[in-house]
Amino acid sequence: MRVSTPYQFESYSSAIRKSQAEYFRVQQQVTTGKKFQYSSEDPLSASLSMSARSLKGRFEQYDKNLRGAKDYTQRGEQSMGEIATVLKQANVLAIQASSSSLDSNSLQSLATQITSLQETLVRHANAQGAGGQYIFSGHKTDTKPFTVAAGALTFNGDTNVIRAEVRAGEQMQINLQGADTLVADIYTALEDLKTRVQAGDTINISGVSLEEIQGLHDQVSGVRAELGNKLQTIEALSSENTRRTDDLTKEISDHEEVDLADAFTRYQQAETAYSAALQMASRGMQLSLMDFMR
Amino acid sequence: MSGPFLGINMASGALRNFQRAIDTAGHNIANVNTRGYSRQTVEYGTLPPLNFFNRGWKSVGQGSVITSVNRIRDQYLDLSLNNSQSQHGKYSSLATGLKRIDAIYGEPSDSGVSAALDKFFNAWSGLGSNPSDAAARAQVRMSGQVLTDRVRNRFQDLSVLETRTQSEIQGTMDQINGLAQQIAALNTQITTAAASGGSPNDLMDQRDLALSDLSKLVNVTKENFPDGSYAVYASGFTLVQGSQAREFPNSYNATNGTVTDGALTYTLKGGALAGQLASLKEVETQKGNLDTLANTLRTQINTPHMTGINAQGNTGIQFFNDVIAGPQNGAIDFNLSADIQASPNAIAAGLTGEPGDGSLAAMFAGMRDSSQAALGNVSFGKFFQDAVTKVANDAGYADSALETEESIMAQISQQQQAVSGVSIDDEMANLMKLQRSYQAAARALTVFDQVTEDLIGMLRR
Numbered sequence: 001m002r003v004s005t006p007y008q009f010e011s012y013s014s015a016i017r018k019s020q021a022e023y024f025r026v027q028q029q030v031t032t033g034k035k036f037q038y039s040s041e042d043p044l045s046a047s048l049s050m051s052a053r054s055l056k057g058r059f060e061q062y063d064k065n066l067r068g069a070k071d072y073t074q075r076g077e078q079s080m081g082e083i084a085t086v087l088k089q090a091n092v093l094a095i096q097a098s099s100s101s102l103d104s105n106s107l108q109s110l111a112t113q114i115t116s117l118q119e120t121l122v123r124h125a126n127a128q129g130a131g132g133q134y135i136f137s138g139h140k141t142d143t144k145p146f147t148v149a150a151g152a153l154t155f156n157g158d159t160n161v162i163r164a165e166v167r168a169g170e171q172m173q174i175n176l177q178g179a180d181t182l183v184a185d186i187y188t189a190l191e192d193l194k195t196r197v198q199a200g201d202t203i204n205i206s207g208v209s210l211e212e213i214q215g216l217h218d219q220v221s222g223v224r225a226e227l228g229n230k231l232q233t234i235e236a237l238s239s240e241n242t243r244r245t246d247d248l249t250k251e252i253s254d255h256e257e258v259d260l261a262d263a264f265t266r267y268q269q270a271e272t273a274y275s276a277a278l279q280m281a282s283r284g285m286q287l288s289l290m291d292f293m294r
Numbered sequence: 295m296s297g298p299f300l301g302i303n304m305a306s307g308a309l310r311n312f313q314r315a316i317d318t319a320g321h322n323i324a325n326v327n328t329r330g331y332s333r334q335t336v337e338y339g340t341l342p343p344l345n346f347f348n349r350g351w352k353s354v355g356q357g358s359v360i361t362s363v364n365r366i367r368d369q370y371l372d373l374s375l376n377n378s379q380s381q382h383g384k385y386s387s388l389a390t391g392l393k394r395i396d397a398i399y400g401e402p403s404d405s406g407v408s409a410a411l412d413k414f415f416n417a418w419s420g421l422g423s424n425p426s427d428a429a430a431r432a433q434v435r436m437s438g439q440v441l442t443d444r445v446r447n448r449f450q451d452l453s454v455l456e457t458r459t460q461s462e463i464q465g466t467m468d469q470i471n472g473l474a475q476q477i478a479a480l481n482t483q484i485t486t487a488a489a490s491g492g493s494p495n496d497l498m499d500q501r502d503l504a505l506s507d508l509s510k511l512v513n514v515t516k517e518n519f520p521d522g523s524y525a526v527y528a529s530g531f532t533l534v535q536g537s538q539a540r541e542f543p544n545s546y547n548a549t550n551g552t553v554t555d556g557a558l559t560y561t562l563k564g565g566a567l568a569g570q571l572a573s574l575k576e577v578e579t580q581k582g583n584l585d586t587l588a589n590t591l592r593t594q595i596n597t598p599h600m601t602g603i604n605a606q607g608n609t610g611i612q613f614f615n616d617v618i619a620g621p622q623n624g625a626i627d628f629n630l631s632a633d634i635q636a637s638p639n640a641i642a643a644g645l646t647g648e649p650g651d652g653s654l655a656a657m658f659a660g661m662r663d664s665s666q667a668a669l670g671n672v673s674f675g676k677f678f679q680d681a682v683t684k685v686a687n688d689a690g691y692a693d694s695a696l697e698t699e700e701s702i703m704a705q706i707s708q709q710q711q712a713v714s715g716v717s718i719d720d721e722m723a724n725l726m727k728l729q730r731s732y733q734a735a736a737r738a739l740t741v742f743d744q745v746t747e748d749l750i751g752m753l754r755r
Contacts, residue, residue, distance in 0.1 A: 004333075004715020005326055007708060014704070039682060040396045040689030047683040050402040054412045054675055058662075061416035065423035133426040139648035141426040162650050164423030165659055174423075175650070256402070289719040293726070 012281035049255035056248040079127035098206035301742030304357035308735040330503025332714040365495040376509035380564030391573020392689035419659035425652030449625035478539035513564030585624030602642025
């Protein structure tokens with residue numbers, strides 16, 4: 001085939017251009033660590049990576065939601081623990097009061113202690129979460145749920161449920177429902193105990209109050225066990241989230257990032273091709289009939 | 295009749311002819327880098343012989359004559375190259391246009407619309423899960439602001455790109471008209487030169503070059519006429535006929551990829567113009583997608599949001615800005631409503647307005663996976679991802695088609711160069727040959743001169 005001079009030079013420079021473009025492309029991959037700059041360079045990877053990123057963002061949000069749920073549940077568990085302590089102390093006081101050998105001064109002192117237990121109960125029943133929200137007042141999180149006026153306990157909250165999204169389409173109840181009646185029952189039981197202590201009604205103290213207090217303590221323990229289970233579920237979900245997030249991070253990196261060992265090999269190849277093209281051009285450009293004519 | 299000066303005439307004629315051939319070789323070398331130049335060769339012939347009678351009729355040669363100066367060109371290769379250039383021009387401008395859209399979207403990235411959509415719905419999930427948390431509430435407003443900003447900015451960037459593409463289309467049309475006028479003017483010059491018997495090689499090269507340049511902009515066909523002129527048809531539209539160039543139709547339809555001249559519509563099949571129209575169509579489609587996305591978000595979020603009661607105790611509050619009645623504005627002014635912009639407490643997390651009620655927020659969070667009839671029964675995130683993926687795929691396809699067309703074009707151009715291109719080595723060898731021929735002819739002239747001088751000297755004695 002006839003080779004014209006412009007074509008000869010054009011083919012040298014096009015070979016150089018091509019190998020140079022590949023050389024810089026691979027170089028860029030190595031320096032940025034990214035497979036592509038724009039999604040059009042690898043539409044499939046880009047699209048898979050977009051889905052993975054979206055999913056990862058969601059798991060990170062679930063994780064935040066779980067942290068909120070954990071806070072709610074832990075605080076609930078803590079205050080139920082304190083309430084259980086109140087009941088234990090009430091139990092001790094009731095046993096003391098049931099012995100008939102006490103004088104009225106001692107009984108009065110016991111009654112005062114019971115009043116202070118009631119105050120402690122109300123303080124713990126008005127527990128607040130990390131954000132200052134009252135955790136036992138249903139949806140009315142900015143309202144103090146329990147107030148005492150003239151020795152009577154009032155519940156100001158509601159019994160609505162607060163749910164957190166902890167998995168796709170899965171809602172977990174995070175506040176304690178029915179805390180209002182439980183706290184009210186305990187308050188009333190303590191109030192009854194106080195009345196009986198003041199009256200020196202030892203029969204009913206040992207016959208009714210002690211049983212009531214024991215029963216309520218069992219209820220509180222039940223609630224604590226329930227909250228403990230919930231905490232375990234939260235921990236399990238949380239570690240599953242972490243695992244999924246890690247998997248997705250790896251998946252995104254698989255889609256978007258280059259394998260450096262592979263990229264280095266291709267970089268070597270591209271460099272060889274580029275230098276070969278340069279060498280061939282410099283050799284070919286030197287040859288001319290004019291060098292051989294005198 | 296043979297005379298003493300026949301030889302001198304013959305030798306000086308040969309000197310003149312070789313001189314012309316050397317000039318042609320020089321012309322070839324001088325134009326080695328001229329675009330569209332075809333190498334030229336000089337063809338020689340013998341002059342009619344001189345008959346004489348010497349025991350019967352005999353003939354003696356009278357020397358050489360230049361019969362023609364030819365342009366070495368393969369018309370078939372021109373045709374193939376022009377077709378290939380049209381396809382190349384189309385995919386090249388399409389790939390450029392689509393990559394610009396791709397670059398505007400900039401996906402996958404944390405700073406894209408896709409990430410903003412995710413964060414928006416995740417923020418609702420956060421608020422739904424912790425309705426009394428002021429930070430979660432602020433997060434919803436911020437992510438909503440980021441989402442509207444990004445949708446709006448992408449839309450503005452696409453609008454700028456739309457204007458830019460439109461002006462590129464106008465520029466291409468101007469170029470087409472300029473080249474058409476050039477071809478028409480060359481037609482006139484070539485016809486005039488051919489009528490007086492000449493062969494205007496360089497003019498013909500220029501005309502072929504103009505046609506070749508034209509084929510990059512629009513798919514062309516040509517028709518040769520006996521007077522040496524061309525008729526040029528661009529996508530079926532008669533662009534040049536003889537010395538007349540017609541204005542290329544200025545009204546176009548990007549959706550159909552057509553231009554319209556009065557009642558006649560021409561479909562563009564190749565050339566940069568076709569690619570630019572297809573790019574413009576894609577820009578308009580993507581603008582439409584963002585409009586749909588913005589309007590659907592408005593409808594789907596605002597309608598339930600307006601039924602809720604916010605932290606300020608108000609109901610009927612829009613989350614995104616929207617018209618009360620009539621057609622929605624789309625992405626161009628997509629933003630949070632003035633109420634939400636004023637305070638995050640304007641957000642209604644629930645239906646009751648109680649600080650712990652996150653039912654609405656939870657419902658919005660669930661909406662990220664629900665398919666939307668207005669988006670063709672896909673979710674918000676999927677709708678946008680699909681749009682991005684389509685552009686990326688189309689750009690990838692245009693790129694690979696471009697690569698194919700590039701190698702076809704290189705092959706044809708190689709063949710054309712093999713035929714028409716100047717080779718310096720060829721020309722140098724040719725020059726050596728001509729130099730030797732010239733030297734020989736000069737030598738012959740000396741001999742004839744000597745003979746003539748001998749004859750004159752003989753007479754003097």
